[in-house]
Amino acid sequence: MDFDKAESIFWEALEYSDLSQREKFLSISCGDDQVLMEKVTSMITDLEKADELFSVYSDNLELPREIADSVVCELSSNITIGDRIDEYILIRKLGEGAFGVVFEAKQTHPIKRNVAIKILKKGTDSQTILRRFEVESQILVQINNPHVASLYDAGITPSGQPYFVMELVRGISITKYCASKSIDLKSRLELVRQVCIAVQYAHDKGVIHRDLKPSNILVSDVDGKLGLKIIDFGIAKLIDSTFEKDVVSLYPNQLIGTPSYMSPEQICGKMMGTKSDVYSIGVLLYELLTGHPPFNNQELLNLGVDAMRLRILEEKPPLPSALIERVFGGVITRASRELDWIINRAMAKDADLRYRSAMELGDDIHRFLSGYAINAHPPSVLYNSKKWMRRNKLLSFTFFFALSSLIAGLSISTVLYFRAKEAEQNQLALRLKAEEREHIAKAAILIYQDKYKEANMEIDKMSSPLSEPSLEATNVFKTLKIWSGMNGDWETSSKRVMELSKVYRFDENDTSDNSTRDLVSIGATLVKVKNFETYYSFCDDIVGKLEKTRNPVAAEQILKLCTFIPSENEVHSRLKPIVELAEYSMLKIDTGPSDWLESWRCAAIGVWCYRDGDYIKARFWSKRSLLFKDDSLSRVAYAKCILSMSLWELGETEKARNVLEEAKKLVYSHVKIPFKYNNEGIWFEWLYDEILLNEAIQKQS
């Protein structure tokens, strides 16, 4: 009766998950030995209890925050005052943050001056990340403005920590300055206007601050001469680029920044653009007027990430005018309503409703100060357009995302395909990549400045096809594809589409409609430039990847994509289950509610039926689509084209002609180069209509 025997039987018994089998095994192994049997069974029952006990044990082991705090201490302690980093000697510690530590340092060469040096803790020392750090800092070094602290230099310490050297700015934060000196309203507004001008300067250079907050806007008062300087311009991006792998991928839910100054798009991890800075200036204005930021920072932090997001996205802070008397003793009354409007517009949750630029905000402040009518409107107008935006959110998704900014990632699940071959890169390949990156970076900057044509030219300069897909490259190509298309330059648009398709892959496990949204416009562009071969192989590829979708919206998009022209037999029949899915989903829906998703779906089913030769069904579905009362005219025109073609095939030529005329009228009045964005349909939807319309016209002439 040794323990080992019992234990080995116990172990073997665990292999049998089926209880009756286990019992059988036990009775065979233990035979008549009741004691052994008893021993093993008690082990098994105790194991069950133990499992219950220990399964959650390690989830309960927690470490307190102090450990985390001590990290910062240790990290900064390996670099200390007196140390020399390249040509900088550290003199004094200025501050310490989550990402590193800032010292005042003496530069010895080539000029003697005191500088601020920010040393980041070691992120990952992968060569690509460091290169990116260099590229980013090259852009920043070009900023040269009296109100923006210059970035002098950037590099890597011998121990592999990235650092950057900035102009040493002495001063106190703008909010502290205003509070301590009881600065009057007019001067406060004047300061914010100066901030706007400085921020605009950097935006013109293609640099977004990304972390504008009072502690980054310093005011100094030397002999009555007021100086304002914004520090850390673009540093957030530098840090991001250094820690990208570590922070972003490991901690997707982690927010970095000062939440009360973060724009809704930043809080959601979406792309940030120049308008994110406009938002932050709005918050600054709010705080300078009322004495508090619109959302309390500590409160936000206590809420936790999700609730914080929700608050910044949904909640409207109290109107400044309601709080403003606290600061200025009720001196201003009438005027404050206008300030409400200005702040409202600067802080609009929807970036498209904000001032278009920092300068515009600055101008409006100037107008207010000089007694002119301001540009910001009372909320009712905003409200209306905002309501429209919300209604069309899904529709306008692609458009907004592609155009509004270029910096950060697409949150849609179309995933980028990063080729993993970092290790075996030789020097030449590295150089080519650097050039490529430079072209893309330049194009991105040109796009910031709304110079799309020049951006296209910049991309044309690229000698080789894109070898290193990046988020930035994707965004550049996407934006240029859309812009070229909108301006009628289909050749360039399709060129960008082709290049894009190389860096663009679809998450094959994602059968939702997120991944299909862009596809239809790509397909339409290919048909438009008569690149049928690519179009067919593209359709083939997409159907292969997505034919298992169970999402009716994705089904509709695949149908639309593959039916612009009569498709190849094989692809056509493979669409059958997708059509059935779409049809099935419509069974449960009564025609009547004005829902554009369903109305488009009906039309898409119709066009497939038409391609299938079932004109009666095609007529039915296009008519059903037309019963919906939503305001998407592009969909109406689409359905009318199908209806007209079906009627024609059914011999109802008179009716067919009439419907065709209606469709023509709609399409011709909307297809204007350049396309204007309006609520009657997204530009590329008019492109779909145009394709079908031309087919119908040809048939009936």
Added chain:
Amino acid sequence: MPLSLDIEKHRDSSSLSDGDSVGSLYRELKRIAEQRMIGQPDGQTLQATILAHEAWLKLNHARKEWNDRQHFLAAASKTMRNMLIDNARKRSRKRHGGELQRLDPFILDKIKVPFSDELTLLIDEGLTQLETTNPVHTQVVLAKFYVGLTNLEIADELGVTERTVERYWASAKVWLYRWLRAEIKTNHGF
């Protein structure tokens, strides 16, 4: 910052000869802890195993230099264990004026036991006991409890099959459970 001093103490007094691997583990742990803490309010805690596992995964790549894989795992377990147990002891003392609290004698019969610091300390005591009789089983438990490794990872570390790890783990659990039951009955019971 008393706790951080404690960490230093652990590191310095560590009986492990390979000071370097322990040192880098510390750094990694702290780095990860810090990143997790960004934006978190005061008083927030971290789930220790997630922390440790992440650190371990990170260091695993750089481990060619450390010849003795088992040694590193032992170092990692020990590090985490020391920090966690010290923390539990301190908290528990603070709460109860220096005295360790008695445990509810029926605690183990409850589904979803609330893991008080007292129970954590008792479990640790049991592990110390187990170590004297069965060090290999203890290694598995420590790796699971304090570093959060999976069976496969442990198997890889110890150079045994995954099934063996599962078996050691089952035996160790039974042993530990029985030990706890007996201990609570004698010292915390009637």
